[in-house]
Structures are given as structure tokens and as C-alpha cells.
Amino acid sequence: MSLENLLNHTSEWLRGTGPNSNIIISSRIRSARNLVDIPFSHWANDKQREKSLEEIKAAVGSALFLKKSTYLELKDYSELDKQFLVERHLMSREHAVTQDSKGLVIDEKEIVSIMINEEDHIRMQVMQSGFNLTEAWRITNEIDNELGVNLDYAFSPKLGFLTACPTNVGTGIRASVMLHLPALVFTNQASRILQTITKLGLTVRGFYGEGTEVQGNFFQVSNQVTLGRTEEEIIDSIDKVIAQIVTREENARKAMFMRSKERLVDRIWRSYGTLRSAHIISSNETIELLSAIRLGIDMDILKDLTIPVINELFILTQPAHLQKMEKKVLSHSERDLKRAELIREKLGG
Amino acid sequence: MICDVCSKKDATVHLTEIIDNKITKLHLCEDCARKKGAEMEEHFGLSDLLAGLADFESKAMPKKEAKAKCPKCGMVYDDFKKAGRLGCAECYNVFSDSLKPLIKRVHGSVEHYGKTPISRFEAKVAPKKEFKKKKVADDIDELKGQLQRAVKMEEFEEAACIRDKIREMEKKEVGKKK
Numbered sequence: 001m002s003l004e005n006l007l008n009h010t011s012e013w014l015r016g017t018g019p020n021s022n023i024i025i026s027s028r029i030r031s032a033r034n035l036v037d038i039p040f041s042h043w044a045n046d047k048q049r050e051k052s053l054e055e056i057k058a059a060v061g062s063a064l065f066l067k068k069s070t071y072l073e074l075k076d077y078s079e080l081d082k083q084f085l086v087e088r089h090l091m092s093r094e095h096a097v098t099q100d101s102k103g104l105v106i107d108e109k110e111i112v113s114i115m116i117n118e119e120d121h122i123r124m125q126v127m128q129s130g131f132n133l134t135e136a137w138r139i140t141n142e143i144d145n146e147l148g149v150n151l152d153y154a155f156s157p158k159l160g161f162l163t164a165c166p167t168n169v170g171t172g173i174r175a176s177v178m179l180h181l182p183a184l185v186f187t188n189q190a191s192r193i194l195q196t197i198t199k200l201g202l203t204v205r206g207f208y209g210e211g212t213e214v215q216g217n218f219f220q221v222s223n224q225v226t227l228g229r230t231e232e233e234i235i236d237s238i239d240k241v242i243a244q245i246v247t248r249e250e251n252a253r254k255a256m257f258m259r260s261k262e263r264l265v266d267r268i269w270r271s272y273g274t275l276r277s278a279h280i281i282s283s284n285e286t287i288e289l290l291s292a293i294r295l296g297i298d299m300d301i302l303k304d305l306t307i308p309v310i311n312e313l314f315i316l317t318q319p320a321h322l323q324k325m326e327k328k329v330l331s332h333s334e335r336d337l338k339r340a341e342l343i344r345e346k347l348g349g
Numbered sequence: 350m351i352c353d354v355c356s357k358k359d360a361t362v363h364l365t366e367i368i369d370n371k372i373t374k375l376h377l378c379e380d381c382a383r384k385k386g387a388e389m390e391e392h393f394g395l396s397d398l399l400a401g402l403a404d405f406e407s408k409a410m411p412k413k414e415a416k417a418k419c420p421k422c423g424m425v426y427d428d429f430k431k432a433g434r435l436g437c438a439e440c441y442n443v444f445s446d447s448l449k450p451l452i453k454r455v456h457g458s459v460e461h462y463g464k465t466p467i468s469r470f471e472a473k474v475a476p477k478k479e480f481k482k483k484k485v486a487d488d489i490d491e492l493k494g495q496l497q498r499a500v501k502m503e504e505f506e507e508a509a510c511i512r513d514k515i516r517e518m519e520k521k522e523v524g525k526k527k
Binding site for chain 1: 421422424432433434435436437438441448451452455456457458459460461462463464465466467
């Protein structure tokens with residue numbers, strides 16, 4: 001499969017639709033499964049890893065739900081290609097690290113992706129636009145059942161699904177929601193709220209998940225506990241916390257508009273102005289400015305722009321995406337030029 | 350604050366957990382944290398922390414398990430301490446006594462309440478009717494699990510509700526058989 005095809009369309013989860021999409025970019029369910037007869041990926045030898053790849057590949061091939069999906073063997077792809085897939089949130093950074101017998105399954109709309117032989121033999125993720133963990137879980141569950149018919153999962157009635165790391169044992173489910181909280185950050189409430197979250201068995205991460213820093217007021221909140229609760233209970237508890245954060249962000253946005261309207265409007269228009277006129281721009285600055293614009297669209301300050309255009313720019317302005325578009329390797333400074341050019345083009349600067 | 354492991358340097362890595370309303374804290378200096386997590390680099394992820402925790406817990410570990418080797422994949426507990434990851438499904442049985450406190454610490458529970466995989470037998474061989482009956486039995490089992498939990502949590506009103514539901518379902522099942 002040629003990855004260039006992916007450049008021409010936007011992933012389904014970036015559509016900017018779905019419940020609370022003004023604050024919640026996307027909802028994601030990740031499930032971890034292993035085959036009972038084969039050691040976990042990091043401990044398996046080449047032959048065993050090859051075997052798990054073949055078995056899972058075959059199971060994917062006969063799953064009706066994955067009829068329109070594409071299978072990629074990572075050894076056939078360059079470092080740049082792998083980075084490109086990471087930027088699109090189709091696989092983890094860990095999966096991009098070289099090791100033989102790694103596979104990736106992507107469905108047509110980029111809603112479902114399955115990493116084969118990552119930390120666990122199967123790491124499936126289902127993404128939805130907006131606040132919709134329930135639908136993401138419904139799809140995950142259906143595919144998991146289909147795959148389970150042809151695979152012998154490592155499962156114990158007592159501990160549930162067995163995973164390489166005991167932090168994932170049980171349901172093997174990680175539910176996460178990507179939030180955009182500029183008003184809570186601006187009013188200095190974000191760190192306090194997010195600290196409280198960690199006390200409720202949830203964790204907070206950056207835009208690209210584990211090990212990434214928070215940029216542009218984007219936060220990824222997910223459950224830490226995977227055992228001792230049903231999947232529905234896990235989703236329900238994270239749903240309730242997220243709903244509260246959404247309300248607080250909405251209130252903070254209203255308060256900001258009432259109290260410091262001029263400053264807010266100034267900041268948003270300046271951000272827009274910079275993006276439309278810059279000729280050299282770094283990835284960090286881009287994310288910060290796009291964050292302000294996203295807020296401006298939601299608050300009806302910028303009327304001619306739409307959320308999907310901004311969501312798409314977050315991904316298209318990433319390093320590997322720029323290089324895939326140019327069809328060549330670009331240096332750091334060349335990327336900053338190309339990035340500015342792309343943004344001007346998309347925003348009509 | 351001083352590191353809990355070496356008791357010399359300042360602790361810069363802090364782990365706080367709340368299990369059954371009890372707060373547990375672990376403070377590590379960066380050196381000790383680094384020693385424990387083989388893969389720790391720029392970020393200190395949970396699985397890396399776990400490797401450290403496994404070591405911490407293993408001080409109270411049963412001696413026979415310290416030397417045990419998984420017959421299926423050959424992993425010993427020291428390997429787990431280094432990697433923070435187990436070797437295979439069987440490792441959960443082999444190291445079960447040491448893993449239990451660790452799992453309890455992370456999840457606050459050592460019991461699975463989530464879904465069960467559909468076996469090949471159920472999906473392909475079992476006739477549809479059997480499958481349906483099995484499902485009712487499953488539902489009853491699930492309710493029984495919920496009942497136990499409600500009793501444990503001392504939510505007796507809810508427990509009574511669940512008990513009535515189970516009785517009703519069991520009655521229906523018996524009625525069908527007649």
C-alpha cells in the first residue's frame with residue numbers, strides 16, 4: 001500500500017463532529033490481547049513472533065468488520081513512513097522502533113487500527129470524533145469478538161485478559177479522550193483540575209500519548225485501572241469525569257469572554273494574523289497558534305473558518321507529513337519554510 | 350524529601366496511589382528510579398515504574414518464587430524486575446504470589462469483572478438454542494458477581510435488588526425446562 005493515498009484524505013476522527021466536539025477532539029478505546037501459546041512480543045524469538053504475526057493476520061483476513069482494511073508489514077516501510085503513521089495516530093512510537101515481524105492493520109476510514117506484535121500481540125485502537133467512548137467501545141468489542149473466534153487469547157477467569165505488563169491486565173482496555181482546554185489553562189485552573197484527575201485513577205498525557213508533553217492546551221485523559229471493573233464501568237467513570245471538565249471549560253470560556261473580551265479577541269486575531277503571514281514557523285508555534293484559532297472558531301470570533309480545517313492542519317504540519325507531501329527529506333529549516341507555506345495556502349493568507 | 354530506596358539522595362520521582370481510601374506513597378531519587386527501570390529514558394512511564402515496584406515488593410517475596418522459572422518461556426522473576434514485562438501467559442501462574450500484591454497495588458483489585466472471550470466452541474459448534482441458554486446462565490453468573498460485590502461494599506439495598514433479579518431469572522429458566 002502506498003501511504004501517499006492517506007495524504008489526500010482526513011482521518012474520520014478529525015471531522016470535528018460528534019458530541020462536545022468544540023472541546024473534545026476525539027475519543028479512543030485501545031484493547032490489548034495476546035495469544036496463549038506464544039510468549040509476549042518482547043520475550044518471543046523470531047520464529048515465535050513470525051507465528052503470532054501470521055496467525056493474527058489470518059484472523060484479521062477473515063473478520064467481516066475489517067473487510068475494507070489494509071495490512072502493512074512494517075519492515076517494508078522506511079523510518080519516515082513509520083513516523084508518518086505515528087503522526088496520524090495510527091500506531092504508537094514504540095511500534096515504530098525496529099524489530100522484525102511487526103504488522104499494522106488500518107481500516108479505510110482510519111477509525112480502526114491494529115498493531116501486531118507491539119508490547120502485546122494485538123493492540124487494537126478505535127477512534128471516534130468528539131466525545132463518544134461508548135461507540136468506540138461498541139466497535140472494539142465487535143471486532144474483538146470476531147478475532148477471538150479464530151484466536152486463542154491468553155485469558156484467565158480470575159485475572160481476565162493476560163498482558164505483557166500487569167498494568168494492562170483484566171479488561172486490557174484503555175479509554176482515552178483528547179481535550180482542548182485553553183480557557184482552563186488561561187485562567188490557571190487546568191493544573192489543579194488535572195491533578196485531581198490523577199487521584200481518581202486517571203492519567204493525563206500530551207497529544208501523542210505516553211511520554212509526550214502537553215502542547216497547545218491539548219490533554220489526553222485515560223484510565224489507569226484495567227482490572228476489577230467491567231469495560232462499561234471503566235468507560236462510565238471516565239465519561240463522568242470528562243463531562244465535568246467539559247462544563248468547567250465551557251464556564252471558563254464564558255467568563256473569559258465576559259471579563260477580558262478585548263484581550264481574548266486580540267490574541268485570537270493576532271494568532272490568525274501570524275499564521276496567515278508567517279514565512280518561517282516551527283511546529284511548536286504552529287500548535288500554540290492553532291489552539292488559539294480553534295478557540296476563536298468555537299467562540300464565534302473567527303467566523304469564516306471551520307474546525308475540520310484546523311484539526312487537519314495539526315496533523316499536516318507535522319514533520320513526516322510535510323516530507324511526504326514534498327516527496328523528499330527536508331531539513332529542520334526547510335520544514336519550517338514548507339510548514340508556513342502550507343498554512344498560508346490552507347488559511348488563504 | 351529523601352529517596353525511599355537509597356535513603357541518601359533527594360527523591361524527585363513520586364508515586365501516589367489510593368487503594369480503598371488508603372494513600373500509599375513511594376518516593377525515589379532519579380538514580381534509583383533509573384536503576385530500576387531498564388528502559389527509562391526521557392519519560393518515566395508506568396511500566397517502568399512497575400519494574401521498580403516489583404523490586405520493592407519482592408523484598409517480602411516468597412523464597413521459592415524468587416528462584417522459580419517459568420516452564421513455558423524460561424523467565425525468572427529477576428527478568429521481570431528488569432523489563433517490567435512478563436514473558437508469557439503462564440508467568441502469571443508461576444509468579445502469582447509475588448504478582449498479586451503488585452496487581453492489587455496498581456488496580457486496587459485482583460479480580461476480573463469484564464468480558465470473557467467467546468470460544469470457538471460456542472461460536473461454531475454449539476447450536477443456536479444452546480448458545481442462548483448459555484447466555485442466560487452467563488447473565489445469572491454476572492449478576493451473582495455483582496451481588497457479591499454489593500455485599501462486600503455493604504450496599505445492601507442494591508444487593509437485595511440483584512438477589513430478586515437472580516431469583517426471577519432462575520425461576521424463568523426452570524419454568525422453560527418444564
